[in-house]
Amino acid sequence: MAVVVNLEGERKNPRPSGAKNALQNLLALVDGDLKAVNETIVRRMHSSVDLIPQLAGHIIAAGGKRMRPMLTLASARMCGYRGQRHIGLAACVEFIHTATLLHDDVVDESDLRRGRATANAVWGNKASVLVGDFLFSRAFQVMVEDGSLAVLAILSNASAVIAEGEVLQLTTANDTETSEQAYLEVIRAKTAALFAAACRVGAAVADRPKAEEDALEAYGLNLGIAFQLVDDALDYASDTATMGKEVGDDFRDGKITLPIVLSFLRGDEEERTFWRRTLEDLDQKDGDLSRAVELMRKHNALADTIERARHYGRIAKDSLGIFADGAEKRALIDLVDFAIERAY
Amino acid sequence: MAVVVNLEGERKNPRPSGAKNALQNLLALVDGDLKAVNETIVRRMHSSVDLIPQLAGHIIAAGGKRMRPMLTLASARMCGYRGQRHIGLAACVEFIHTATLLHDDVVDESDLRRGRATANAVWGNKASVLVGDFLFSRAFQVMVEDGSLAVLAILSNASAVIAEGEVLQLTTANDTETSEQAYLEVIRAKTAALFAAACRVGAAVADRPKAEEDALEAYGLNLGIAFQLVDDALDYASDTATMGKEVGDDFRDGKITLPIVLSFLRGDEEERTFWRRTLEDLDQKDGDLSRAVELMRKHNALADTIERARHYGRIAKDSLGIFADGAEKRALIDLVDFAIERAY
Numbered sequence: 248m249a250v251v252v253n254l255e256g257e258r259k260n261p262r263p264s265g266a267k268n269a270l271q272n273l274l275a276l277v278d279g280d281l282k283a284v285n286e287t288i289v290r291r292m293h294s295s296v297d298l299i300p301q302l303a304g305h306i307i308a309a310g311g312k313r314m315r316p317m318l319t320l321a322s323a324r325m326c327g328y329r330g331q332r333h334i335g336l337a338a339c340v341e342f343i344h345t346a347t348l349l350h351d352d353v354v355d356e357s358d359l360r361r362g363r364a365t366a367n368a369v370w371g372n373k374a375s376v377l378v379g380d381f382l383f384s385r386a387f388q389v390m391v392e393d394g395s396l397a398v399l400a401i402l403s404n405a406s407a408v409i410a411e412g413e414v415l416q417l418t419t420a421n422d423t424e425t426s427e428q429a430y431l432e433v434i435r436a437k438t439a440a441l442f443a444a445a446c447r448v449g450a451a452v453a454d455r456p457k458a459e460e461d462a463l464e465a466y467g468l469n470l471g472i473a474f475q476l477v478d479d480a481l482d483y484a485s486d487t488a489t490m491g492k493e494v495g496d497d498f499r500d501g502k503i504t505l506p507i508v509l510s511f512l513r514g515d516e517e518e519r520t521f522w523r524r525t526l527e528d529l530d531q532k533d534g535d536l537s538r539a540v541e542l543m544r545k546h547n548a549l550a551d552t553i554e555r556a557r558h559y560g561r562i563a564k565d566s567l568g569i570f571a572d573g574a575e576k577r578a579l580i581d582l583v584d585f586a587i588e589r590a591y
Numbered sequence: 592m593a594v595v596v597n598l599e600g601e602r603k604n605p606r607p608s609g610a611k612n613a614l615q616n617l618l619a620l621v622d623g624d625l626k627a628v629n630e631t632i633v634r635r636m637h638s639s640v641d642l643i644p645q646l647a648g649h650i651i652a653a654g655g656k657r658m659r660p661m662l663t664l665a666s667a668r669m670c671g672y673r674g675q676r677h678i679g680l681a682a683c684v685e686f687i688h689t690a691t692l693l694h695d696d697v698v699d700e701s702d703l704r705r706g707r708a709t710a711n712a713v714w715g716n717k718a719s720v721l722v723g724d725f726l727f728s729r730a731f732q733v734m735v736e737d738g739s740l741a742v743l744a745i746l747s748n749a750s751a752v753i754a755e756g757e758v759l760q761l762t763t764a765n766d767t768e769t770s771e772q773a774y775l776e777v778i779r780a781k782t783a784a785l786f787a788a789a790c791r792v793g794a795a796v797a798d799r800p801k802a803e804e805d806a807l808e809a810y811g812l813n814l815g816i817a818f819q820l821v822d823d824a825l826d827y828a829s830d831t832a833t834m835g836k837e838v839g840d841d842f843r844d845g846k847i848t849l850p851i852v853l854s855f856l857r858g859d860e861e862e863r864t865f866w867r868r869t870l871e872d873l874d875q876k877d878g879d880l881s882r883a884v885e886l887m888r889k890h891n892a893l894a895d896t897i898e899r900a901r902h903y904g905r906i907a908k909d910s911l912g913i914f915a916d917g918a919e920k921r922a923l924i925d926l927v928d929f930a931i932e933r934a935y
Contacts (some may be wrong), residue, residue, distance in 0.1 A: 294755055294758075295755075296755050296759045296762065297762075298758050298761070298762050299755065330913055339689070346713065347724075349719070350720050350724060353716070353717075372697070372716070373697075374613055374758065374761055376694050376697055376720055377710055377754055377757045377758045377761065377783035378695070378754075378758060380691075380694060380727075380750070380753075380754040380757070381751060381754035381755060383724075383727065383750075383754075384747055384750035384751035384753075384754055385751050387731055387743070387750070388747045388748060388751055390746075390747075391740060391743045391744045391747050395736055396738060396740065399731070399735045399743065400732075400735045401730055403732045403734075403735050404732060405733035406724070406727075406728035406731070407725060407728035407729050407732055409724075409728075410641075410721055410722075410724040410725035410727075410728055411638055411640050411643065411725060412640055412644055413721045414638075414640045414718065414721045414722060414725065415640045417642070417717055417721065418640065418641075418642050496697060553804055567649045
């Protein structure tokens with residue numbers, strides 16, 4: 248699978264100045280808190296059943312960017328929160344995220360995530376399902392100990408929406424006639440809902456007015472949509488080293504993402520026949536992935552997917568307008584650019 | 592698979608008088624409430640993603656005995672509760688139970704449950720995992736709406752314990768040297784914990800003193816252990832029509848239950864070689880299931896499993912001692928006999 252495409256050639260806008268170091272800036276701001284979150288994660292995923300911390304540790308230590316807990320931490324701080332409750336709640340957000348990853352990998356039958364073997368590839372599907380259930384339950388236990396019904400509402404609602412989105416994706420899978428609208432509904436639910444909830448929890452813990460909770464939720468939701476759109480473009484345009492997943496995973500699974508939706512809508516009948524064969528019938532030959540990427544370039548589908556991401560990114564930034572300027576706000580705004588510009 | 596064994600021949604004690612109609616008596620007592628629970632279940636499992644109510648409805652409508660929600664209802668009424676909150680919470684208990692069943696069937700790769708095709712056999716593993724996640728999240732949403740942190744604590748704790756028990760079972764699977772102690776730990780977690788929580792929620796909703804909550808939890812825990820012990824005996828001694836699962840399912844899966852533990856401990860070296868071949872290596876031939884049942888009879892393993900169940904049943908009954916006599920208490924006591932004597 249030697250299809251490594253760089254989006255550089257398709258770049259239209261100059262790289263916004265803040266993007267490059269956005270993640271580092273955010274990390275520096277929440278550094279102490281994030282260390283405390285990591286300690287909480289390790290302590291609370293403990294169980295006398297050894298396989299649980301082993302398996303959970305494998306995926307948690309695989310070192311995602313801790314994007315979601317960082318959002319909770321930065322949101323709480325931006326809202327002026329000075330206590331410690333946001334630490335445990337950020338860990339809950341990461342537990343819920345990890346549980347959905349474990350179940351996702353079972354559902355997708357993935358062997359690789361973030362460049363490492365998936366838990367289901369190492370320990371089997373059964374263990375992945377059950378340890379996911381454990382982490383999910385543990386998240387609710389930690390929230391109950393925290394004692395805020397408002398937070399419990401935010402994260403139980405998000406969890407239900409995520410599961411609904413995953414089922415929706417399952418039922419629309421392999422349908423090349425999926426509309427952009429239907430695709431957006433899926434990513435709003437399966438990715439953006441948890442970004443939104445992670446941010447809203449930050450405002451809730453700080454006991455801020457509803458308008459600020461709503462604003463942070465809108466920020467997270469639109470950031471999440473942008474993030475997933477870029478992810479879906481990168482699946483056709485990155486390499487295993489930077490992505491931690493193989494180029495063309497989505498293609499091989501017949502997953503319908505926006506680059507496909509746009510290419511299909513803009514394609515002629517012969518091209519649509521190609522998409523149907525490869526994605527609906529999953530009848531794929533050598534060279535098909537290259538052809539897919541070629542068609543995407545021909546129709547500008549990858550660049551336009553990034554362009555759509557920019558649209559949601561702009562909404563995310565504007566939704567922070569009601570907050571006073573400050574280091575956290577600047578970091579959150581720059582994070583939007585990072586989420587989008589990491590494509591380059 | 593024509594091995595249909597009846598435990599009748601092994602019965603030592605006469606059938607307690609209350610057992611026969613115990614389930615009917617309990618049903619009659621909670622009839623109106625249970626109808627409301629069923630309505631709540633149907634209403635709250637709704638989703639705009641059609642597959643969710645379809646799949647959830649398949650397993651919920653398959654008509655388990657609604658044992659766990661009935662326990663919540665009867666416990667609440669015995670504690671003098673006269674409100675309506677127990678309805679929604681009983682539905683939560685059933686949602687959590689259903690979610691674990693859906694994930695169990697994926698884990699066990701079962702094709703049949705309660706005499707019907709399992710959801711994973713009809714819709715596939717992926718949908719079963721995700722709809723399980725949805726029901727689990729929905730249960731927490733309903734609890735959050737109810738607004739009691741005490742109830743949320745009871746059911747999030749139970750959920751974590753259940754998941755731990757399932758993982759423990761996975762890691763001890765196919766080990767013929769499993770001790771009775773280790774086996775009990777598994778069923779305490781994977782079955783009895785939810786029975787215990789279902790009962791405790793009944794006391795919590797009625798706002799009763801801790802002693803009554805504890806007593807009802809002890810009742811549920813011991814009833815649950817007895818219930819699972821009998822289930823495990825029935826797996827070698829019933830038929831598909833009464834059990835809704837096939838005789839020998841556990842044997843074919845190499846699942847180590849008490850009838851196996853006792854037969855192995857009481858067997859000679861040649862018999863242990865048989866158990867290791869069939870359950871550890873899963874190298875099974877025609878006639879092996881019959882041989883297994885023969886060995887169980889030789890060592891009185893099925894009758895003694897039921898005898899162990901009686902022990903826990905007696906503890907369950909005694910734990911209700913602090914409650915005043917009344918129709919609910921009598922029904923709960925008779926339910927213990929039903930759980931055990933359904934073996935006959």
